[in-house]
Amino acid sequence: MAEHLSQSELDYPFKLMEYFNGFRISKAIFSACELGVFDLLLQCQEPLSVTEVAKKLGTSEDGIERLLDVLVAIEIVDVEVVQGTAHYSSTDVANLYLAKTSPKSLHDMIIYSSQTIYPLWNNLVDAVRSEEEMLKFMRLMNSTWIIDGHDIATVFDLSRFKSIIDLGGCSGALARELSREYPSSSVTVLDLPAVVQTARRHFTQQDDTICFQEGDIFEGDIPHADLYILARIIHDWKEDKNLKLLRKIHAVCHPGGGVLLAEALLFENRRGPTQVQVFSLNMLVQTEGKEHPPSYYTHLLTEAGFTNVTVCRTGKSYDAILALK
Ligand SMILES: C[S@@+](CC[C@H](N)C(=O)[O-])C[C@H]1O[C@@H](n2cnc3c(N)ncnc32)[C@H](O)[C@@H]1O
Structure with missing residues (x-):
C-alpha cells in the first residue's frame, strides 16, 4: 500500500482506487466473520483445504476460495500450497481479534458494523443533502393537511382559544387551516430551528397569518397559550417521553385551555382501520413510535392532568382528540 503513495496520482490513481475500493475489503472481513471463517480456522489445529472449509461452513467452494484468497492478500489468513493444493490457516492477528472466542475479540463490533452500520451508509448521500431530505419530508407533512386539515380544524369549535401553538408544526400547513378558520386567534408554529428556517424559506405565503418560533x-x-396542537407528534415517541411532554404542556397551558391531538386512530381491538395498521407498520421502520387506539391517548392525557377528553373520528385519515385543563 505504502509504495502507491510515492507514485504520482496523476500518472495512475492508485491511492484513489484503494480508497474507493475500501468498502470491498471491509465487506470481505465482515463476511468472513459472519460465515465463521476465523472460528473454524482457530478450532481446526491444522491448515484446511478449500474443500474442507466449504464443507464445514456450508458454502460453495468457488466462493469461499475467492474470499480466503482476499483474506490471505490482506494478511489475516495464511496459505501454504502442498502438491498443488492450497491449505489455509489462521494468523495470530485473526486468532486474537477476529475469532469469537478470543478475550480480545472484535467479532461483535464487526457484526454490528456489517449488519447495522453498513446498510445505513447507503443513505449517506441523502444524509449529506439533509436540507433537501428535510424539505421532502416537510412537503410530505404539508400535503396531508391540504386534504385533512379542514376536518381537524373544524371537528371541534376551537374559537374560544385565542392563542394557539402548533407544537412540532413543521411547514405550518395545519396552523394555516386553524388561522383561516379562527381569524381572531393567534396561531404560532413552534418547531426545531432548522425546520423553522426551512419553513420560512419554502412554505411562507403572502399575507401569512401565522407566526413561526x-x-x-x-x-x-x-410558551403559555390557550390551545396546543400536537399533530402526529405523540405517535412518534415512547410513552414516558410523551407523558413528560404532556405534563409540561399542562403546566404552561392557561386554565380553561387545552390540547388537541391529531392522530390516525386504531380501533380499540386494533383490528383496523387497515390504513392505520399499515401506518403503524411503517413507523416500525421509521421512528420509535406506533399508532394507538383512542384509549391510549385518553390514558396519557388523563395521566398528564387533562380532563374532558373527547375523541372524534373524522372517517378520513386523521382523527382528533381534544382535552381540557
Ligand atoms: C411527524 S412530524 C409532524 C409534523 C406536523 N405536526 C404535521 O402533522 O404535519 C414531527 C414534527 O415534530 C418536529 N419535532 C421533532 N422533535 C422536536 C422537538 N424536540 N421540538 C420541536 N419540534 C420537534 C419535527 O421537526 C417535525 O416537524
Missing part, C-alpha cells in the same frame, strides 16, 4: 418541545421552554 424556533424551539425544542422536549428540551426547551414551551
Whole structure:
C-alpha cells in the first residue's frame, strides 16, 4: 500500500482506487466473520483445504476460495500450497481479534458494523443533502393537511382559544387551516430551528397569518397559550417521553385551555382501520413510535392532568382528540 503513495496520482490513481475500493475489503472481513471463517480456522489445529472449509461452513467452494484468497492478500489468513493444493490457516492477528472466542475479540463490533452500520451508509448521500431530505419530508407533512386539515380544524369549535401553538408544526400547513378558520386567534408554529428556517424559506405565503418560533418541545421552554396542537407528534415517541411532554404542556397551558391531538386512530381491538395498521407498520421502520387506539391517548392525557377528553373520528385519515385543563 505504502509504495502507491510515492507514485504520482496523476500518472495512475492508485491511492484513489484503494480508497474507493475500501468498502470491498471491509465487506470481505465482515463476511468472513459472519460465515465463521476465523472460528473454524482457530478450532481446526491444522491448515484446511478449500474443500474442507466449504464443507464445514456450508458454502460453495468457488466462493469461499475467492474470499480466503482476499483474506490471505490482506494478511489475516495464511496459505501454504502442498502438491498443488492450497491449505489455509489462521494468523495470530485473526486468532486474537477476529475469532469469537478470543478475550480480545472484535467479532461483535464487526457484526454490528456489517449488519447495522453498513446498510445505513447507503443513505449517506441523502444524509449529506439533509436540507433537501428535510424539505421532502416537510412537503410530505404539508400535503396531508391540504386534504385533512379542514376536518381537524373544524371537528371541534376551537374559537374560544385565542392563542394557539402548533407544537412540532413543521411547514405550518395545519396552523394555516386553524388561522383561516379562527381569524381572531393567534396561531404560532413552534418547531426545531432548522425546520423553522426551512419553513420560512419554502412554505411562507403572502399575507401569512401565522407566526413561526424556533424551539425544542422536549428540551426547551414551551410558551403559555390557550390551545396546543400536537399533530402526529405523540405517535412518534415512547410513552414516558410523551407523558413528560404532556405534563409540561399542562403546566404552561392557561386554565380553561387545552390540547388537541391529531392522530390516525386504531380501533380499540386494533383490528383496523387497515390504513392505520399499515401506518403503524411503517413507523416500525421509521421512528420509535406506533399508532394507538383512542384509549391510549385518553390514558396519557388523563395521566398528564387533562380532563374532558373527547375523541372524534373524522372517517378520513386523521382523527382528533381534544382535552381540557
Ligand atoms: C411527524 S412530524 C409532524 C409534523 C406536523 N405536526 C404535521 O402533522 O404535519 C414531527 C414534527 O415534530 C418536529 N419535532 C421533532 N422533535 C422536536 C422537538 N424536540 N421540538 C420541536 N419540534 C420537534 C419535527 O421537526 C417535525 O416537524
